[in-house]
Amino acid sequence: MMTLSCPEPENYAAIAKQLHETALEAEARIYELEAALRAAANLPTIVQTTTVLRTGLSSGSESLIGPAFGSGWAETFNNTAVDSDEQIANNDTIFQVLGDGVYEVGFTCNAIPSGAADSNSFRQLRIQHYVPDPTSSGPLQVGMRLLDHASYSLFESAVGNGVDVSLVGEFRINAGDVIFFTIQHNNTSSTMNISIGAIGWVTKLSEATLTAVL
Amino acid sequence: MPATTPIFAFPYPCPGDTVSAADFTNLANAIDAKLLELSADASFALNRPNVDLNFSLTQVIPPGVVTTLTTADSTYTITTAGVYVVRVSVVDTVAPPTVTYQRAQVLQNAVVRFGFTQDSESNIAVPCRPAGVIVAAAGDVITTTFLYTGTGTYTVHAELSAKLLCRIP
Numbered sequence: 262m263m264t265l266s267c268p269e270p271e272n273y274a275a276i277a278k279q280l281h282e283t284a285l286e287a288e289a290r291i292y293e294l295e296a297a298l299r300a301a302a303n304l305p306t307i308v309q310t311t312t313v314l315r316t317g318l319s320s321g322s323e324s325l326i327g328p329a330f331g332s333g334w335a336e337t338f339n340n341t342a343v344d345s346d347e348q349i350a351n352n353d354t355i356f357q358v359l360g361d362g363v364y365e366v367g368f369t370c371n372a373i374p375s376g377a378a379d380s381n382s383f384r385q386l387r388i389q390h391y392v393p394d395p396t397s398s399g400p401l402q403v404g405m406r407l408l409d410h411a412s413y414s415l416f417e418s419a420v421g422n423g424v425d426v427s428l429v430g431e432f433r434i435n436a437g438d439v440i441f442f443t444i445q446h447n448n449t450s451s452t453m454n455i456s457i458g459a460i461g462w463v464t465k466l467s468e469a470t471l472t473a474v475l
Numbered sequence: 476m477p478a479t480t481p482i483f484a485f486p487y488p489c490p491g492d493t494v495s496a497a498d499f500t501n502l503a504n505a506i507d508a509k510l511l512e513l514s515a516d517a518s519f520a521l522n523r524p525n526v527d528l529n530f531s532l533t534q535v536i537p538p539g540v541v542t543t544l545t546t547a548d549s550t551y552t553i554t555t556a557g558v559y560v561v562r563v564s565v566v567d568t569v570a571p572p573t574v575t576y577q578r579a580q581v582l583q584n585a586v587v588r589f590g591f592t593q594d595s596e597s598n599i600a601v602p603c604r605p606a607g608v609i610v611a612a613a614g615d616v617i618t619t620t621f622l623y624t625g626t627g628t629y630t631v632h633a634e635l636s637a638k639l640l641c642r643i644p
Binding site for chain 2: 276277278280281283284285287288291292294295298299301302303304305306308337338340365367369370371380381415416417418420422423424425426427428429458460462464
């Protein structure tokens, strides 16, 4: 609570100083309030879009896709302190910067065979949440522990349009955790491509701790 | 010579200045104006411009033609610039005799952003539910196209929601 005293006749000379202190104290309090409100109104969000055709995804194995791992990408939107050249997937920097919290993570893409399409073959899109192994000095995936995932499987109709896939999930993520966007398919007649324009995003819905129970 | 605070430029008199009622008024008005700004932020945080269009008027779709849904409540014009999660569900009202493939795509100002495909070899009409993110300016128009292969016509309606994640600074 801010307290403001009233000047008395014997200290009129101090009025200028008192107004100065009042202005600074009001500014400090309002600054804190403004930061909290802006955070609530503008959830930390990063959106990235691929700019290069991803090719050569073989059947029968899970492939990393999206704004990471072999794809060129552009930052579509970022209102966070995360550097603009950081990829949101396959990267432990993102949640080091954004911190513990409940996040919404999404990914959309068009998966289209590079050649023949096998009718009714599946396309499984996954958003995976991993905890890195702090003792590992190898690539990110080595020693990681899968904590949570969202997935969806769709099937190929072989009409020439490929399969449009979209997936959104909510995850409780700690600082330093990693997410991956992956796809697996069984289109054995040809490899799979991911069209330009695949979109991945991360938004922080809230802090991780529950501060009140209603 | 009056000075101002470093962040919000609240005015205050300096020692040696002649203090008048205007000094109190100016400081109070500056604080009041800033609080009014915060009030707008608070209202925005509590009342996000989210939308949920629950059941559009139905539309008849011919087979093999990418058709834009145009009936009432199947499109949405963004009112506040921001990043939105848009979800659309295209649902059959009257299913066609046969259907083998369905695709719904969400467009921003007629540019495809994302979509969702259903392989319907069993001739069962199932909803297509694309969900994705759109970075939008005020006035941008969100529409959906629907395509299917099969025979006969397909009568559908759409359910569209747009959830604001954050404003564009």
